[in-house]
Amino acid sequence: MTLATFYTYPIIQAPMAGGTANPKLSAAVSNAGGLGFLVAGYKTAEEMREEIKQTRKLTSSPFGVNLFVPSDDTIEPAILGDYAGRLENTAKRLAVSPGEARNDDDDWDNKLEVIIDEHIPVVSFTFGCPDSNVLDRLKKNGSYIIITVTSPQEAVKAAQAGANALCLQGIEAGGHRSTFQNNDDAEDFSLLPLLRLVRQQVNLPLIAAGGIMHGQDIAALLTAGAEAIQLGTAFLRCPESGAKQLHKQALKDNRFSSTTVTRAFTGRRARGITNDFILQYGDSAPTAYPFVHYMTKPIRKAAAEAGDMEAMALWAGQGYRLAQDLPAAEIVSQLVEQAQQALQGRKRL
Amino acid sequence: MTLATFYTYPIIQAPMAGGTANPKLSAAVSNAGGLGFLVAGYKTAEEMREEIKQTRKLTSSPFGVNLFVPSDDTIEPAILGDYAGRLENTAKRLAVSPGEARNDDDDWDNKLEVIIDEHIPVVSFTFGCPDSNVLDRLKKNGSYIIITVTSPQEAVKAAQAGANALCLQGIEAGGHRSTFQNNDDAEDFSLLPLLRLVRQQVNLPLIAAGGIMHGQDIAALLTAGAEAIQLGTAFLRCPESGAKQLHKQALKDNRFSSTTVTRAFTGRRARGITNDFILQYGDSAPTAYPFVHYMTKPIRKAAAEAGDMEAMALWAGQGYRLAQDLPAAEIVSQLVEQAQQALQGRKRL
Numbered sequence: 238m239t240l241a242t243f244y245t246y247p248i249i250q251a252p253m254a255g256g257t258a259n260p261k262l263s264a265a266v267s268n269a270g271g272l273g274f275l276v277a278g279y280k281t282a283e284e285m286r287e288e289i290k291q292t293r294k295l296t297s298s299p300f301g302v303n304l305f306v307p308s309d310d311t312i313e314p315a316i317l318g319d320y321a322g323r324l325e326n327t328a329k330r331l332a333v334s335p336g337e338a339r340n341d342d343d344d345w346d347n348k349l350e351v352i353i354d355e356h357i358p359v360v361s362f363t364f365g366c367p368d369s370n371v372l373d374r375l376k377k378n379g380s381y382i383i384i385t386v387t388s389p390q391e392a393v394k395a396a397q398a399g400a401n402a403l404c405l406q407g408i409e410a411g412g413h414r415s416t417f418q419n420n421d422d423a424e425d426f427s428l429l430p431l432l433r434l435v436r437q438q439v440n441l442p443l444i445a446a447g448g449i450m451h452g453q454d455i456a457a458l459l460t461a462g463a464e465a466i467q468l469g470t471a472f473l474r475c476p477e478s479g480a481k482q483l484h485k486q487a488l489k490d491n492r493f494s495s496t497t498v499t500r501a502f503t504g505r506r507a508r509g510i511t512n513d514f515i516l517q518y519g520d521s522a523p524t525a526y527p528f529v530h531y532m533t534k535p536i537r538k539a540a541a542e543a544g545d546m547e548a549m550a551l552w553a554g555q556g557y558r559l560a561q562d563l564p565a566a567e568i569v570s571q572l573v574e575q576a577q578q579a580l581q582g583r584k585r586l
Numbered sequence: 587m588t589l590a591t592f593y594t595y596p597i598i599q600a601p602m603a604g605g606t607a608n609p610k611l612s613a614a615v616s617n618a619g620g621l622g623f624l625v626a627g628y629k630t631a632e633e634m635r636e637e638i639k640q641t642r643k644l645t646s647s648p649f650g651v652n653l654f655v656p657s658d659d660t661i662e663p664a665i666l667g668d669y670a671g672r673l674e675n676t677a678k679r680l681a682v683s684p685g686e687a688r689n690d691d692d693d694w695d696n697k698l699e700v701i702i703d704e705h706i707p708v709v710s711f712t713f714g715c716p717d718s719n720v721l722d723r724l725k726k727n728g729s730y731i732i733i734t735v736t737s738p739q740e741a742v743k744a745a746q747a748g749a750n751a752l753c754l755q756g757i758e759a760g761g762h763r764s765t766f767q768n769n770d771d772a773e774d775f776s777l778l779p780l781l782r783l784v785r786q787q788v789n790l791p792l793i794a795a796g797g798i799m800h801g802q803d804i805a806a807l808l809t810a811g812a813e814a815i816q817l818g819t820a821f822l823r824c825p826e827s828g829a830k831q832l833h834k835q836a837l838k839d840n841r842f843s844s845t846t847v848t849r850a851f852t853g854r855r856a857r858g859i860t861n862d863f864i865l866q867y868g869d870s871a872p873t874a875y876p877f878v879h880y881m882t883k884p885i886r887k888a889a890a891e892a893g894d895m896e897a898m899a900l901w902a903g904q905g906y907r908l909a910q911d912l913p914a915a916e917i918v919s920q921l922v923e924q925a926q927q928a929l930q931g932r933k934r935l
Contacts, residue, residue, distance in 0.1 A: 451782055456810075497773075556779040584929070
């Protein structure tokens, strides 16, 4: 079983959490010859199963499911209390209270059973690498396993645990950084050096992810040695994407001009469009996932309802300005055409 | 006059300051078919002229000269005093005192006169973009002008000022970040998204720089649309390189495992191998270039003499582990061979 059996074109739609990567988007990308992905994170196992069933009604092509590996952050209550106090400022303005800071395991065990039960062809993991016995069980059940990594060290661990392929996430990527540990120790590798350094140590197929918006860059990363390319923000404004309308609008709103990696929204580092919330809370946000996610959830929800982009999590990669309001199938065919052209146009040195 | 007239292969040796990019290295790269660069920064105009003359004795091929654009940082003495106090810790251990915190313009006016006088074929700038009248004068004198930029905004400014080409420096690059302003406002773009975003707005030849250590990545960046590729760390361990022996050794020393972008050594952000000095002073270092450069200079000098890698500035890009102890000509021919092979590989998606 090779990665290439799951798609016509080596274009993977990133598992964007929070409703963005929904059955419609994933099915549209798979139907267009790419590989669509569903997101298990933040859902119950049964909600995830329901999305798998919906997607199967929309496509007969393979698609993947991404799972969040549970975090083991342990947090001092005083630090969370301090951050809750700061958040009151924005919460009051939106007439809500910060949510209760709590941990959970994202319904991990039940989700694994559904993944087994539904015989998902491609399963990717974010925020860590499950034990070998978990990976072995999934592989015996027919799943192809992708582990998302951000460093050569994580790549080696994932290969040793039995991954079939690695998804390399560069610092240019939008949304959460998929570091195994939630701390500040890791180096923020850009995609090209990450690909080169991992290639020196690991012999698995490598999927390149982060900041890619154009087929010419797909051609570039294939030339650099990637087996396939994963794009998220490039699909964010598609009509099929479940991203909030305000999130889609923010990507083309001239009031915003940059992205920032921040813990402000969830307690884990993630890249989004720089807005007031990031500027106000980015420096004080604790390393506490998913505690902070639950604390800011009512605020983000109220902000979205109030049409307030400044207090929403506007996840976006560094190339977000190039996102287009086009159906996913057109995005895929545009990327394919651009990539073909770039590959055929290559000269000698 | 096009960029390609200055080299056989689109491989540019980065202007690494502090003695690394010396006449021997620059001439060796130009003789091997690439484009070597000398560094004017931290030298007097006459020292620069001497290096130009030496290089001309070693090669009849073109080479470039890079100039630092003077900074206009104005600093509160109290902040500098505070940092000097902190530095005492390391200074005492090495039996020196921190240097006097001072500003200078790096002998800017005199250097421009030497550049005019010596008819330098390729002139690149770091830390900003000179006024149009300066660029016009150099261009009328026959120089091809490259401005180093780190963002689409800087790229547009440099194009408007009259640059012939832009050098795009991604955050993965070693050494100083070539931002126009010395502050924390700018987004740290990785190389591929930077190239894509600049290409949308600027029609000049683009040179890609940052973290590149292998010809396959040269092929990738040419495929992405770069005209030429600039590599620094890849040449750092060459016998011709003037980098300190300890700096060269640090690149292969297993006690180090990452790089960090820090103001600790010079007051401007720069990427180097993470050592004690960065860990100890990175958080408190003020935004004050070249003031901090002069403050830490005696410490760095004493550390190098004492064989203490932990208090030296070990500039390095993210791919530094792949630097090789080979003559520059062999590095160039290896890069060319790897790039050719990658360009001849996979042709369709």
